[in-house]
Amino acid sequence: MINRVMMYQNFLYSGFSFPDSFVKYLSQMELEDIEPWWFFCCASNYVDFWCEKVRDIYPERRLIPFANWRYSDDIVCFDGADISGNPKVYYVHAFASAGWEDRGYTDNFDEWLKMARLESAHHKAELEENQE
Incomplete structure (x- = not known):
């Protein structure tokens, strides 16, 4: 298995480290469907x-981007300036002008993951409703 975290090694800012929960999450053999x-x-x-x-x-x-909302320019990024080991996760509308x-x-990766799971469940429920 490819070490998913190592893919970012050339893009990390001085002093930044990924949160342990992010590293543990990406270390799973198979990522959950969110x-x-x-x-x-x-x-x-x-x-x-x-x-x-x-x-x-x-x-x-x-910013250190790590995920996106499929088929959109909405991405989520760690605050690469944060050296606490538990950085905020910013929602960014990529390609918007700077400042927009x-x-x-969210306060950290764990909070973002909770939100992503809820959004995923809601999204899947809407898809199911539309297929009925």
Whole structure:
């Protein structure tokens, strides 16, 4: 199995470290289905693309993108300037002009994962309803 966290090694800011819960979560053999959220580390070219793109678009921010809402430009990023080991997770509307990209945040990865699971359940329920 590819070490999913290692895919980010060229994109980390000095002093930043991923939260232990994120590392543990990505270390699972198979990631849970939280569709429509999708982790970039499922393919190294996505990690490279998004990390480079976010640095180009928002050079004044230190963002480390790790997932997106499928079929949209909405991504979630760690605060790469945070050296606490438990950084905030920012919701970012990628490709929006600088200053307009911010869509809020959660306090940490654990809180984001709770929200993502709830959003996934809601999304799947809506899809089921529409198929009936």
